[in-house]
Amino acid sequence: MADLHIDGVVKSFGETQVLKGISLDIRHGEFIALVGPSGCGKSTLLRIIAGLESQSAGDIVIAGRSVAGVRAADRNLSMVFQSYALYPHLSVADNIAVPLRMRTMGAVQRLPLVGRWMPGAAERNREIDAEVRKAASTLEIETLLDRKPGQLSGGQRQRVALGRALVRDPAAFLLDEPLSNLDAKLRVQTRGEIAELHRRLGATFIYVTHDQVEAMTMSSRIAVMMEGQILQCDAPDLVYEDPEDIRVAEFIGSPKINILPAELNGGSLRVLDRDIARLTRVADQPGIRLGLRPEALRLSGADSVLTGVVAHHENLGSEVFAQIEVPGLSERVVLRADPSARRRLGLGATVGLDFDIGDALLFDTSGKRLRPVIEAARAAHQVA
Amino acid sequence: MAVTEIPVAAPAARSVEASQRRTGWFLTAPAITLMGLILLGPVLVALVLSFTDYALGNSGFNWVGLENYEKLFTRSTYEKMFVATFTYVVTVVPLSVGLGLGAALLITSVGRFRDLYKTIYFLPVMATLLAMAIAWEFMLHPTIGMVNRTIEMGCGTFLEAIWPFMAQGCEGGFPLWLGDQRYAIWVVCFVGIWQGFGFNMVLYLAGLTSVHRELYHAAEMDGARSAWERFRLVTWPALGPTTVFVVTISCIRAFQVFDTIEAFWPQGAGPNKSAYVMMFAIFEKGVQQNLIGIGSAITVVFLGFVMFLTLIQRWLVERKVHYG
Numbered sequence: 001m002a003d004l005h006i007d008g009v010v011k012s013f014g015e016t017q018v019l020k021g022i023s024l025d026i027r028h029g030e031f032i033a034l035v036g037p038s039g040c041g042k043s044t045l046l047r048i049i050a051g052l053e054s055q056s057a058g059d060i061v062i063a064g065r066s067v068a069g070v071r072a073a074d075r076n077l078s079m080v081f082q083s084y085a086l087y088p089h090l091s092v093a094d095n096i097a098v099p100l101r102m103r104t105m106g107a108v109q110r111l112p113l114v115g116r117w118m119p120g121a122a123e124r125n126r127e128i129d130a131e132v133r134k135a136a137s138t139l140e141i142e143t144l145l146d147r148k149p150g151q152l153s154g155g156q157r158q159r160v161a162l163g164r165a166l167v168r169d170p171a172a173f174l175l176d177e178p179l180s181n182l183d184a185k186l187r188v189q190t191r192g193e194i195a196e197l198h199r200r201l202g203a204t205f206i207y208v209t210h211d212q213v214e215a216m217t218m219s220s221r222i223a224v225m226m227e228g229q230i231l232q233c234d235a236p237d238l239v240y241e242d243p244e245d246i247r248v249a250e251f252i253g254s255p256k257i258n259i260l261p262a263e264l265n266g267g268s269l270r271v272l273d274r275d276i277a278r279l280t281r282v283a284d285q286p287g288i289r290l291g292l293r294p295e296a297l298r299l300s301g302a303d304s305v306l307t308g309v310v311a312h313h314e315n316l317g318s319e320v321f322a323q324i325e326v327p328g329l330s331e332r333v334v335l336r337a338d339p340s341a342r343r344r345l346g347l348g349a350t351v352g353l354d355f356d357i358g359d360a361l362l363f364d365t366s367g368k369r370l371r372p373v374i375e376a377a378r379a380a381h382q383v384a
Numbered sequence: 385m386a387v388t389e390i391p392v393a394a395p396a397a398r399s400v401e402a403s404q405r406r407t408g409w410f411l412t413a414p415a416i417t418l419m420g421l422i423l424l425g426p427v428l429v430a431l432v433l434s435f436t437d438y439a440l441g442n443s444g445f446n447w448v449g450l451e452n453y454e455k456l457f458t459r460s461t462y463e464k465m466f467v468a469t470f471t472y473v474v475t476v477v478p479l480s481v482g483l484g485l486g487a488a489l490l491i492t493s494v495g496r497f498r499d500l501y502k503t504i505y506f507l508p509v510m511a512t513l514l515a516m517a518i519a520w521e522f523m524l525h526p527t528i529g530m531v532n533r534t535i536e537m538g539c540g541t542f543l544e545a546i547w548p549f550m551a552q553g554c555e556g557g558f559p560l561w562l563g564d565q566r567y568a569i570w571v572v573c574f575v576g577i578w579q580g581f582g583f584n585m586v587l588y589l590a591g592l593t594s595v596h597r598e599l600y601h602a603a604e605m606d607g608a609r610s611a612w613e614r615f616r617l618v619t620w621p622a623l624g625p626t627t628v629f630v631v632t633i634s635c636i637r638a639f640q641v642f643d644t645i646e647a648f649w650p651q652g653a654g655p656n657k658s659a660y661v662m663m664f665a666i667f668e669k670g671v672q673q674n675l676i677g678i679g680s681a682i683t684v685v686f687l688g689f690v691m692f693l694t695l696i697q698r699w700l701v702e703r704k705v706h707y708g
């Protein structure tokens with residue numbers, strides 16, 4: 001069992017605090033996707049877990065043991081670097097074999113020239129060779145085994161880096177954007193391979209990615225990180241449907257969630273100067289915001305909450321996204337509709353939009369989620 | 385430039401190619417002329433003169449065939465020359481390269497005073513060797529020199545019991561260093577190393593900055609625990625091109641050693657010609673004794689060595705240590 005606890009980790013580079021108290025409990029065998037905008041500290045966190053960088057404060061506990069003072073090589077973790085970090089003088093096969101050689105062969109067996117004549121070395125070399133071939137065939141790089149990294153494309157290098165991390169059987173895998181440079185087909189395929197490997201090994205994975213599809217489909221939990229803090233760490237569907245913070249709601253989901261300014265006055269929720277619901281158990285405040293996923297909106301007739309003009313639309317075949325310019329809102333509202341509604345969404349058409357208040361996500365002034373009890377929705381709608 | 389031969393080339397294409405070729409020659413002409421005048425010309429002259437008995441001031445000369453070369457490879461003076469030169473090269477090159485690398489690694493690993501150390505080690509490179517040689521001459525003076533007086537302090541201590549050199553010295557006096565043919569060439573080697581390794585260190589420091597930092601992290605994750613393993617896996621391979629360059633430069637510089645010997649022994653190149661290196665021989669024969677023929681022959685042999693080293697370097701650079 002290799003549970004992994006990250007306990008209040010703080011990291012400062014000089015004056016700037018990059019990680020501001022990260023805490024995360026990861027159970028053995030979990031697949032955690034770490035997502036967040038560029039520069040929020042994902043790689044830094046990964047490197048601290050790996051032991052390549054020391055934290056300014058806080059602790060990392062692996063399998064019940066604090067690893068403070070344990071060097072990276074002894075933490076038994078495996079890592080894919082964002083920059084690949086392949087050894088330029090070694091062939092692809094040798095690159096993948098390095099962790100196996102380093103960890104399973106004695107110093108004498110690894111000596112150049114004489115090493116291979118040491119007892120047990122020949123047999124071990126054959127085993128390593130077989131393992132390297134297996135990893136290479138999984139990642140479709142068998143034909144490249146004799147090349148040097150300098151002779152590979154970015155995506156091929158990335159697969160070699162992945163191969164080097166995956167040949168081992170460590171306590172946890174730390175993958176820093178391992179698929180960012182692959183083409184769409186290979187990405188889907190490798191995604192499947194990694195998920196399969198995760199199931200087979202049952203090892204812990206921490207997976208940094210910018211790709212929401214990867215995060216949503218592969219992980220048991222998604223940790224959304226921003227400005228050096230983890231805003232939320234929950235199962236993918238929860239992160240999408242029930243975000244704790246407006247920044248999480250805005251970050252997860254594509255197209256982005258629609259944010260409407262709203263007002264809460266005497267328990268009545270007003271959007272664009274219309275009462276739309278009565279709420280209780282929440283204090284009055286002026287600048288609250290209402291989040292609506294594109295699929296929470298629906299086309300409606302007259303007397304809708306929002307009325308606007310179609311400014312742009314994208315037909316994806318199975319669904320249609322329309323951007324609608326609503327007077328009084330600074331940003332366009334994005335609607336997801338059925339292809340059957342295509343005709344009503346011609347450019348320049350005036351459309352009305354409606355939604356169930358139950359589908360709306362409410363956030364307070366500071367961006368925290370509000371969970372009021374909805375007493376009455378607008379007359380035209382049912383109480384959610 | 386790769387020129388692919390097309391079987392049926394249109395005449396127009398051929399004339400374009402020809403004019404390009406002409407332009408190419410035209411543009412490189414100044415460089416070629418200069419190289420011929422100041423580089424190849426003198427070498428050819430030396431080569432021609434090495435087959436003659438020419439002396440400066442003579443109106444003519446006689447062809448002597450290979451006589452000069454025969455002398456070079458049979459006379460005992462020249463045997464001493466080759467022995468001294470190779471002793472110097474074989475000692476100074478590995479040690480100054482090794483020390484240069486060691487110093488560069490140490491300097492990059494210390495956090496503070498980095499620039500101070502760099503300056504200290506680089507000082508001997510910048511100093512005039514002639515002046516430095518005089519300083520060394522004082523230090524190595526048999527009786528009042530700092531070196532022998534420092535060693536003398538070991539007399540009467542346990543060192544005398546465990547180190548035969550000490551025991552002998554305390555009884556019969558310490559070496560004359562510059563006056564003893566057993567030590568003379570080694571003193572020259574020592575000064576050469578002391579003076580040269582700072583230069584190699586600077587080259588290695590430059591080489592080390594190009595090593596990708598993340599590779600050390602990858603090596604650490606792959607289980608390279610000791611500094612030696614990381615050195616073998618990351619640093620040494622990355623320094624391959626630098627090493628080839630440093631070794632070649634050091635070899636050529638070692639073949640060229642002259643000023644130390646000229647400063648220590650202006651007349652005789654060491655006791656019993658024990659430090660009679662090639663450059664000194666060229667100077668003595670060609671300039672001091674006006675034997676241009678034999679001087680040219682030594683020069684040609686010298687150029688042969690340098691050429692050979694350069695070719696090895698080119699070969700290594702092109703095939704082995706180039707990672708693309």
Ligand SMILES: Nc1ncnc2c1ncn2[C@@H]1O[C@H](COP(=O)(O)OP(=O)(O)OP(=O)(O)O)[C@@H](O)[C@H]1O
Nearest residue numbers: 013014018036037038039040041042043044045082
């Ligand atoms: N060695 C360093 N010295 C100073 N600042 C650093 C250092 N390493 C990283 N940073 C800063 O820390 C912040 C987080 O960097 P990090 O590499 O962790 O981002 P990231 O989340 O991985 O981004 P990306 O998605 O672009 O890879 C950045 O603002 C970066 O400038």
Ligand SMILES: [Mg+2]
Nearest residue numbers: 042043082176
């Ligand atoms: Mg990163």
